Amino acid sequence: IKKDHLVEYFRAQMMKDPDMASAVAAIRTLLEFLKRDKGETILGLRESLTWATDCLTGVDSSVAVSSGGELFLRFISLTSLEHQDLSRCKKVMEERGELFLEKISMSRTKVAKLCHTFIKDGAKILTHSYSRVVLRVMEKAAAEKKRFSVYVTESQPDSAGRQMAEALRKLNVPVTVVLDAAVGYVLEKVDLVIVGAEGVVESGGIINKIGTYQMALCSKAHNKPFYVVAESFKFVRLYPLNQQDVPDKFKYKADTLKTVQNLSEEHPMIDYTPPSLITLLFTDLGVLTPSAVSDELIKLYL
Amino acid sequence: MADSGETGGPVKKDGIQQAKTEGKELTKEEKQRLRKEKKQQKKSKEKKDEKASQESEKEKKPVSSASPASQPPTQPITPKAPSAVPTLVPVPASETPAPADKPAKSKAEMKAERRARQEAERASKQGKKGEVGQQAAPGKPKAPPSELQPVVKRLPEHVQVDNPEVLKKLAKKLERQQTPEYNAATKVKIPLRSDYGYKVSLFSHLHQYSRKAPLTQQLSIPSTVIHPAIVRLGLQYSQGIVAGSNARSVALLHAFKQVIRDYTTPPNEELSRDLVNKLKPYISFLNQCRPLSASMGNAIKYIKKEISNIPSQCKEEEAKSKLLNCIDRYIDEKINLAAKAIAKSSIEKISDGDVILVYGCSSLVNHILCEAFEKNRKFRVIVVDSRPRLEGREALRRLVQRGISCTYVLISAVSYILPEVSKVFLGAHALLANGYVMSRVGTSQIALVAKAFNVPVLVCCETYKFCERVQTDSFVSNELDDPDDLIVTRKGKTQLEHWQEVPSLGLLNLVYDVTPPDFVDLVITDLGMIPCTSVPVVLRVKNVDQ
Numbered sequence: 001i002k003k004d005h006l007v008e009y010f011r012a013q014m015m016k017d018p019d020m021a022s023a024v025a026a027i028r029t030l031l032e033f034l035k036r037d038k039g040e041t042i043l044g045l046r047e048s049l050t051w052a053t054d055c056l057t058g059v060d061s062s063v064a065v066s067s068g069g070e071l072f073l074r075f076i077s078l079t080s081l082e083h084q085d086l087s088r089c090k091k092v093m094e095e096r097g098e099l100f101l102e103k104i105s106m107s108r109t110k111v112a113k114l115c116h117t118f119i120k121d122g123a124k125i126l127t128h129s130y131s132r133v134v135l136r137v138m139e140k141a142a143a144e145k146k147r148f149s150v151y152v153t154e155s156q157p158d159s160a161g162r163q164m165a166e167a168l169r170k171l172n173v174p175v176t177v178v179l180d181a182a183v184g185y186v187l188e189k190v191d192l193v194i195v196g197a198e199g200v201v202e203s204g205g206i207i208n209k210i211g212t213y214q215m216a217l218c219s220k221a222h223n224k225p226f227y228v229v230a231e232s233f234k235f236v237r238l239y240p241l242n243q244q245d246v247p248d249k250f251k252y253k254a255d256t257l258k259t260v261q262n263l264s265e266e267h268p269m270i271d272y273t274p275p276s277l278i279t280l281l282f283t284d285l286g287v288l289t290p291s292a293v294s295d296e297l298i299k300l301y302l
Numbered sequence: 303m304a305d306s307g308e309t310g311g312p313v314k315k316d317g318i319q320q321a322k323t324e325g326k327e328l329t330k331e332e333k334q335r336l337r338k339e340k341k342q343q344k345k346s347k348e349k350k351d352e353k354a355s356q357e358s359e360k361e362k363k364p365v366s367s368a369s370p371a372s373q374p375p376t377q378p379i380t381p382k383a384p385s386a387v388p389t390l391v392p393v394p395a396s397e398t399p400a401p402a403d404k405p406a407k408s409k410a411e412m413k414a415e416r417r418a419r420q421e422a423e424r425a426s427k428q429g430k431k432g433e434v435g436q437q438a439a440p441g442k443p444k445a446p447p448s449e450l451q452p453v454v455k456r457l458p459e460h461v462q463v464d465n466p467e468v469l470k471k472l473a474k475k476l477e478r479q480q481t482p483e484y485n486a487a488t489k490v491k492i493p494l495r496s497d498y499g500y501k502v503s504l505f506s507h508l509h510q511y512s513r514k515a516p517l518t519q520q521l522s523i524p525s526t527v528i529h530p531a532i533v534r535l536g537l538q539y540s541q542g543i544v545a546g547s548n549a550r551s552v553a554l555l556h557a558f559k560q561v562i563r564d565y566t567t568p569p570n571e572e573l574s575r576d577l578v579n580k581l582k583p584y585i586s587f588l589n590q591c592r593p594l595s596a597s598m599g600n601a602i603k604y605i606k607k608e609i610s611n612i613p614s615q616c617k618e619e620e621a622k623s624k625l626l627n628c629i630d631r632y633i634d635e636k637i638n639l640a641a642k643a644i645a646k647s648s649i650e651k652i653s654d655g656d657v658i659l660v661y662g663c664s665s666l667v668n669h670i671l672c673e674a675f676e677k678n679r680k681f682r683v684i685v686v687d688s689r690p691r692l693e694g695r696e697a698l699r700r701l702v703q704r705g706i707s708c709t710y711v712l713i714s715a716v717s718y719i720l721p722e723v724s725k726v727f728l729g730a731h732a733l734l735a736n737g738y739v740m741s742r743v744g745t746s747q748i749a750l751v752a753k754a755f756n757v758p759v760l761v762c763c764e765t766y767k768f769c770e771r772v773q774t775d776s777f778v779s780n781e782l783d784d785p786d787d788l789i790v791t792r793k794g795k796t797q798l799e800h801w802q803e804v805p806s807l808g809l810l811n812l813v814y815d816v817t818p819p820d821f822v823d824l825v826i827t828d829l830g831m832i833p834c835t836s837v838p839v840v841l842r843v844k845n846v847d848q
Contacts, residue, residue: 055614156715203833239831241651241725241758241823274819291835298832298839 003055006033010056019132021234022067024104026056030072031097040086049073059162061254063199063207063270067236071300075100107231107284108133115194115282123148123191126183126219129209130154130164131196133229137282142171149174151186156210157267161279183215187222194268197230199250200283202239202274202297204290206230207246210268216277232285235297238274325731349411354814381552426579442674457745460593461779462505463497476586493520495590499785502808509593510782516540518589526623528644531560532584543695547731547767548637551597553586554630558605562625566618578622581606593781596740596769597733604632640764641666645673648727648762648825656681656724659752661713663693664729666762668700671727675706682706684723688713688744690787690811713744730763735841737765737819737834743812746776749821755810758823762833768841778816783808 009032013025033052039045053069076093103150111133117139119125125148127134141148150168154177155161168175178186187193193215197206206212206228219226240246249257251268260266273292282288285296417541452709462468473494484568497511518537535557539545544553558581563579569575585602588594594602608628612621643672648670658681660667671683687694694710711719722817728749732740739745739761752759773779789808801807819834 001541104643202831239824241760244653291833294833295839297842299835 005050006055007059008129009027009245010059014060021064021108021132021231022060022062023064023231024101025105026060026065026068027072027233029056029098030069031094031101034076034090034097035094042086042089045090046073051061057249058258061249061252061257063236063250064234066250067199068233070237071233071235072097074300078298093302095215096099103231104284106233109232110284111160111229111231111282112240114287115227116141116144116146116193118227119146119148121146121148121190123292124151124189125149126151126153126186126190126193126215127164127251128153128161130167131229133231134194135167135194137194137229138168138173139171142173146159149176151176151178151190153183153211153215154179154181155180155211160209180211180214183211184218186298186301187218187224190224192225192227194229197228197234198270199232199238200228200230200281200293201236201272202294203291204278204281204288206239206273206278206281207236207238207240207250207270210271213235213243213271213273214278217272220277226277227280228278229282232283232296232300235293235300237297240245243272246270246272272281315476317469324808325766332686338692341456347416355759359790427575436543439468444499460509460589460781461507469494476590493517495520499802500805500808501782502810504777504780504812505812508780508782510559510785511540512713513784514785514786517587528584528587529557529561536588539588546663546665547595547597547729548764550595550765551601552633552637554598555601555605555633559626559629560645562622562629565622572614574610574614575616577609578606581609596771597767600769601632604627605784636764636766640766642829643670644764644826645670646760646830648760649674649677649679651725651824652679652681655682657684657722658682658750659684659686659716659720659723659726659757660697661686661694661726661728661745661748662688662691663697663700664762666764667727667729668697671701671706671763672704675704682708684709684711684719686711686713686716686719686748688743689790690783691742693742706789713747715752716748716848720751720757723752723755723757726757726759728759730760730761730767731814732815733763733768733837734773734824735768735770735838736774738773738835739817739819739822739825739839740773740814741817743815746815746817746821753821759821760821760824760826763828765840765844768837768844772843774815774818776812780815781813783811783813785811787811822847 010025010029013020013028013274014022016023020117024061030049031051034045037045050067050073053073056069076096079084112125115137121138123146127150129152138150139147150173152161152164152168165175165177171203182193184221195208195212195215196210199207200208216226221274238247248263251270252260252266252270256266257263263268275293278290278291280287281293283296287295321718351714441687476494495509495511495515496518497510499510500511501505501508517540518533531814535544535553538553539550544550545644561581561584562577565577567576582601585594605625608625612624614623644666652674656679658671660671660683674681682702685694685697685701685708687710689712698708698710707718728745728748730739730740730741734740739749741761750760771779785801786809787795788811789801798809801809822834825832825834825837827840829843
């Protein structure tokens, strides 16, 4: 199966359901790849799956795609030693792949269920950029007949915050769009801050759209709770010590990485928020403190 | 092992019955707890009634001379001298409080003698308990509280140095520790090392020894049968010739290998039980020379477990070679290969242009830096050093030899130099179960200043140094080094030469301190990179593995 087909399929998946997380689309693509693969050995299979994941990160360089791919590989390859026959092995892998996919498509609902109780009646929420998980949480809270209002940052350079504001207006939630620079100004009016995450790292910190770190610092200074909502397939085996330590391949969009020579001229798309600034993480594995994330990661990956 | 020849003595506490009914397999901690209770009961019983001299074992204990003299120690301090609660079929239930048909000779002397006999017997039958696993001197509270009964927790005696009763007990215990009685002449007497100089009151509960009075001077030949390799090792420890957590553990394991090679099983004894008994006085001796480190403690636990797991049908030669292999494998896996794994992970964290700060001399950190230099990373190192050990000079020597560009400062200049630094690499002596890092004194200071400057602090530590202890401050358990080390002669004048004569002056030479996990950003272990708060997770995973 050639690279172009793969990328085609991936893009098709993304377009088919814009509400689906990019990682889920990637995993679907990998599952399809697995079904069509004509490899003869387990090792060959693993190698081609790794190659496929790399292709997909070439299309969409977000952290979630690479973490989703790695988790998928791990999830299915735990069977590799049980069966002698390759085709039977593949069948089991495919079943497990389907199972995995089913589990993670439920994850957003689980997260929303856990988080909406933290939104009290009359609350004022601050959020950053466009996150589908946060949107789902607010949908659930609105469905529970809670009255709340939302401040969204504009989130340059792609103005994704406006998209979020549109979606919230459709839910009849009063929403205000603020400048990225106005976060400190607005925080005294706000009760809590909820953001999504592109990736959750081993230390319990998160990688998210640029501007999140600032928001976290300001909320710490104002003593406002800073909540993160993320599905478990976003847990990734990175351990950045500071902003510089985040690998370049995640910081910039995939097209930028391919075309631009001097990356220091480019503006990074993501930043890293250390765990000391985060109050709680809501995941489909439960409500976690940042130090518990490492525990969960050890369970997932080892 | 739980249900054996325990004929119910009249004074069985409910707890013990409860334990038996509650589960077939008592955990080791529960067994220890039971033993302590039995001892307590027995002591109270002995005050009331006599014990039959059922112990048919010969007991010409030299201890009996000691015992009537001193106040009978209430309970032996360590879990090492337990009343053999379960099994011990050969021993005709020396524990069972015998029914009261004693010859009415309620003389204190007879009682004391009998007790001494029993204790010596118990000490000799240690091996069956296998992994009672703690060193002699630091006593109990490693045993977690049992759910069975609330039991009085006793402090380890190595932090009760200012309590004279505890010292007396320790003296007695050292005398009692000996090789099995089949040869009365080969009893090992480990002398008690006495403290030196005035101790600062905050640390008066710890030992403070002088380097000029090594323990080996007090050993008399030929009545001591401590293996010469161990004597040499003890001397090397106390004089500071072998220093550093890894070096000490490796030296200990090599010395034990020598002991095992020279060991022959005495007749009518099993290797698995006897060898463990043999090792006990050695461990007490080493502890007297210099308190054992956490890594050494874990190594000893491992060896004892391996020894007691040797099946009884195993021939001696086979058993010995198996043990030697185990020890070699332990050194290889836990120290050498771990260092390689840690170096591999750390190199990812070292980027070109980095300025790395290191403190003192950690073999692991030096290894990492040398490996990174081999892999052509461009960085420079700042070595921070402190008196009185000045270990940084050794680290400096090793790094400069490889060609790494280094800067050398004393710890008083650390806040001056920190704005230049991009990362701090620290070694650790032990990682405690609540995430605190125990390391050379001065480490927590460096971590604190680094945090204030927002510089990431990385601690490198192998998993065999993880220990189950919990400590939140550096006072409760530490080591005091020779205070005379602080005396320095400049321009021919030694100001502190007569410090002992000044009554209000105390010299304090601490060895370790404890760093809270908030100051540490990352711990690199052979299992991977973990945050400091995940140390109990690793301990849990390790226990599951074993």
